[in-house]
Amino acid sequence: MFNDSSSRLADGIRAWIGTAAPGARLPSTRHLVAEYAASPVTVQKAIRALAAEGLIECRPGVGNFVRTPRSARPQDYGWQTAALGSPRGTSPGSAAALRTAPPGAQELHSGYPEAELLPGRLVRAALVRAARGASATSRSTSAGLPDLRSWFATELADLTPAGLAGPTANDVLVVPGSQSGLTSIFRALVPPGQPLLIESPTYWGAILAARQAGAHLVPVPSDAEGPDPDALDRALGETRARALYVQPNYANPTGAQWSPDRAEVISDLVRAHGAFLVEDDWAHDFGIDSDPRPVAARDTAGHVVYLRSLTKSMSPAIRIGALIARGPVRERLLADRSAESLYVSGVLQEAALGVVTDPGWRTHLRRLRGQLRERRDLLAESLREHAPGLHIDHVPKGGLHLWARLPDGADTDRLVRDCETRGVYVAPGHQWFPAEPSGPFLRLNFTGPNPQGFPAAAQTIAAVLAGQ
Structure with missing residues (x-):
């Protein structure tokens, strides 16, 4: 890791690189030490950081130079199409439960409990x-x-x-x-x-x-x-x-x-x-x-x-x-x-x-049972109060999720996208069917972070469902 002084020095050199021509030689270590009032060790750390970023090229015994951009020729991988043939399965990257939500988003889509619920x-x-x-x-x-x-x-x-x-x-x-x-x-x-x-x-x-x-x-x-x-x-x-x-x-x-x-x-x-x-x-x-x-x-x-x-x-x-x-x-x-x-x-x-x-471990599991009950009940009550258009057939006696039926004809993929733009991540139910889905559903995880945000998330889902 680099300390604050080497990071500030690296930022200064980056600014200089932005105005220099490709292939230009960087000032010597002695010059950088004098200009930035930095130690030789700090200068070398900053140089290594910039080289790792691909901004400069180090030539031992010669000096350090602004790296010349290389035009990359597009590669042709067409031959692999015939060699691989048709895929046997679908890519796991398409699963909604694996999407990474940005900081601050309400995560109702994941299949894992948050760290607070783990030992x-x-x-x-x-x-x-x-x-x-x-x-x-x-x-x-x-x-x-x-x-x-x-x-x-x-x-x-x-x-x-x-x-x-x-x-x-x-x-x-x-x-x-x-x-x-x-x-x-x-x-x-x-x-x-x-x-x-x-x-x-x-x-x-x-x-x-x-x-x-x-x-x-x-x-x-x-x-x-x-x-x-x-x-x-x-x-x-x-x-x-x-x-x-x-x-x-x-x-x-x-x-x-x-x-x-x-x-x-x-x-x-x-x-x-x-x-x-x-x-x-x-x-x-x-x-x-x-x-x-x-x-x-x-x-x-x-x-x-x-x-x-x-x-x-x-x-x-x-x-x-x-x-x-x-x-x-x-x-x-x-x-x-x-x-x-x-x-x-x-x-x-x-x-x-x-x-x-x-x-x-046994103590943790006993405590976890109560935590899961509070979160499940809070999400279920939030949906009943703020999103009555979602139907919960039954409240599960365990697990991590609620399975919510949407009104017939609802466009699940559009709803998921629109909720996402408003900071609420939900999972479309059709990915849990091995064949055609029997209807439009959402799977909602009640063990993600910020359970206090469940009521607001339910209001967001209802607003999107209503087309607002």
């Missing part, structure tokens, strides 16, 4: 401890650290009813985040071109990963209690699909949580058709008015491939998750993970383990 102190302390340990200079096994695998297995086993065998550490694979886990699952379970049943609407990242894996997506309509059983039975029979992707707890984007009865019916159908159920338990730590009920906790025959992530609840910098699978499918997943990335960073695994085994 920052625990994460920083765990990273320091991990960096000092053996994991900083050693490689982890492909399956992951044994102690971390044991923690993931124990968490799910504690939710398993008495009389049923819960998972063990040998059933667990540590992955670098849930997105990577989804990619491996879809590659392992669904051959390219074959059908994958998927809830509609559902997580856009799962849609992207499935398309990148070459799967043919078959949407199954879902309501506040889960996938429609009749539609699922029909789709399984007609397509002979080998897998169904679902989010039984606090689904993204709707926030729906399966009822116990619906979960039992769906599990029976999957077993009857000899298929896999891919359970994405992304919001396990975000219960508000209920606790998560993983379907995998009642699986006894290896039909459920369970995905659990710590990234959103711990820190975006700790991309750690786990796959839990039993039987031959576990070995197939391990082979894919080994070919994809060999192993997951041992430092990140140690840090994640340090956080979840710290007594402060």
Whole structure:
């Protein structure tokens, strides 16, 4: 980093460069020292900064010169069109949830909680401890650290009813985040071109990963209690699909949580058709008015491939998750993970383990439940009072989002653009549908910064919707 004196000197030289001809020689170091009353060290720091910016060219033994602009000849990359062929999937950059909002904007579009809702102190302390340990200079096994695998297995086993065998550490694979886990699952379970049943609407990242894996997506309509059983039975029979992707707890984007009865019916159908159920338990730590009920906790025959992530609840910098699978499918997943990335960073695994085994982790989650409830209720009340044109079918019992239906015929993309110009960022619902959307929706995140701005944001949405 440069100090204030070198920065001021660099600004003075920039001004001189602006009036000098290309190729002009800069004044000598001795001259600059005298003119700016700066030390030789300060002058050299400023020269290095300007060279790094590409403004000057340093020639040892000769001097420093204003860099001559070079006319760049446009490159022709047309040959790549034929070599690459047609793309298999869509670009993740098009996802509304990944847009970076400018400072001061009301962020209702993101899929991550703000830093205030994360256990920052625990994460920083765990990273320091991990960096000092053996994991900083050693490689982890492909399956992951044994102690971390044991923690993931124990968490799910504690939710398993008495009389049923819960998972063990040998059933667990540590992955670098849930997105990577989804990619491996879809590659392992669904051959390219074959059908994958998927809830509609559902997580856009799962849609992207499935398309990148070459799967043919078959949407199954879902309501506040889960996938429609009749539609699922029909789709399984007609397509002979080998897998169904679902989010039984606090689904993204709707926030729906399966009822116990619906979960039992769906599990029976999957077993009857000899298929896999891919359970994405992304919001396990975000219960508000209920606790998560993983379907995998009642699986006894290896039909459920369970995905659990710590990234959103711990820190975006700790991309750690786990796959839990039993039987031959576990070995197939391990082979894919080994070919994809060999192993997951041992430092990140140690840090994640340090956080979840710290007594402060449970304290954090208890406090988080109340924080999520306050924010959810504030956003829901703001929409009811200031934007009655948006319809909230149900207030979710957990998760991070509200799923709002717009009036029929609303131009969602225009509304998103117009809200953005007024400083309110929202996510258009059509990106969460694997096929044509069933209507115009917005997904609104209640865990972003500045919850005090929810009422004003709701007023902005209503004004844009009214065409004001």
